[in-house]
Amino acid sequence: MKKKWLIGNWKMHGNLASNKALIEGIRAELPEPDPRAELVVCPAFPYLYQLKDLTAGTGIYVGAQNASDHLQGAYTGETSPLMIKELGGSFTIIGHSERRQYQGENDGLMGRKSLAAIDAGLIPVICVGETAEERDSGRTHEVLARQLDAAFGYIRTAHDKIILAYEPRWAIGTGIAATPEIVQAEHEFLRQRIAIRDKEFAARLPIIYGGSVKAANAISLFSMPDVDGGLIGSAALNATEFVAIYRELLQTIPADEAA
Numbered sequence: 001m002k003k004k005w006l007i008g009n010w011k012m013h014g015n016l017a018s019n020k021a022l023i024e025g026i027r028a029e030l031p032e033p034d035p036r037a038e039l040v041v042c043p044a045f046p047y048l049y050q051l052k053d054l055t056a057g058t059g060i061y062v063g064a065q066n067a068s069d070h071l072q073g074a075y076t077g078e079t080s081p082l083m084i085k086e087l088g089g090s091f092t093i094i095g096h097s098e099r100r101q102y103q104g105e106n107d108g109l110m111g112r113k114s115l116a117a118i119d120a121g122l123i124p125v126i127c128v129g130e131t132a133e134e135r136d137s138g139r140t141h142e143v144l145a146r147q148l149d150a151a152f153g154y155i156r157t158a159h160d161k162i163i164l165a166y167e168p169r170w171a172i173g174t175g176i177a178a179t180p181e182i183v184q185a186e187h188e189f190l191r192q193r194i195a196i197r198d199k200e201f202a203a204r205l206p207i208i209y210g211g212s213v214k215a216a217n218a219i220s221l222f223s224m225p226d227v228d229g230g231l232i233g234s235a236a237l238n239a240t241e242f243v244a245i246y247r248e249l250l251q252t253i254p255a256d257e258a259a
């Protein structure tokens with residue numbers, strides 16, 4: 001059975017006390033994640049080690065929000081994926097649109113970062129997505145294809161070592177999620193494009209959606225056939241809401257699918 005994924009991107013929020021309260025809150029509402037749907041939280045870099053401790057033995061995984069495209073060297077201010085791994089991370093978000101927007105990251109860098117993450121033993125959560133202007137001018141597929149090809153040109157296929165996230169920029173932090181129909185159409189487009197390279201890989205690749213997901217809209221988005229979970233921003237900072245989204249995700253798994 002193909003696993004589902006719920007990944008919380010905490011962005012530049014949190015401190016020692018609030019991180020602890022958030023994990024304790026999640027655990028109080030959800031003593032144990034269901035093995036059919038993995039739960040991942042991505043704190044800011046300085047808190048990775050704290051999260052390693054807080055999540056030990058809980059079944060909750062930890063990821064970073066970014067990683068260098070190098071494993072080590074004279075790259076001031078950068079964080080190696082090997083360091084993330086050593087501090088307890090198993091995942092790293094790559095190419096988030098906020099990094100494209102504010103840090104000038106481009107498609108090529110995203111590809112190199114994904115490769116370095118895989119080399120270090122992390123699972124990259126590779127983000128793609130169009131802006132409102134790109135969608136309005138009918139260029140969504142052109143943009144998604146370009147971003148996808150840049151990332152996968154470097155890594156080709158790496159079975160079970162990659163998660164793809166569709167995050168349309170216009171839906172991030174706006175409170176207006178993409179409609180389930182749009183999300184399904186774009187996930188299908190992405191999966192078909194990957195199938196050109198490797199059909200089996202495309203069928204197994206988890207493609208998750210991010211952008212204003214909350215408990216109230218989660219089930220309609222997660223029920224779409226090509227949606228394998230969610231990448232959650234602001235709603236991941238509230239334990240009750242995050243667990244409620246997780247429970248909605250579980251509801252989309254057919255009852256006859258064994259763990």
Ligand code: 13P
Nearest residue numbers: 009172173211212233234
């Ligand atoms: P929001 O859920 O706050 O819209 O953020 C989504 C996101 O950027 C997750 O990476």
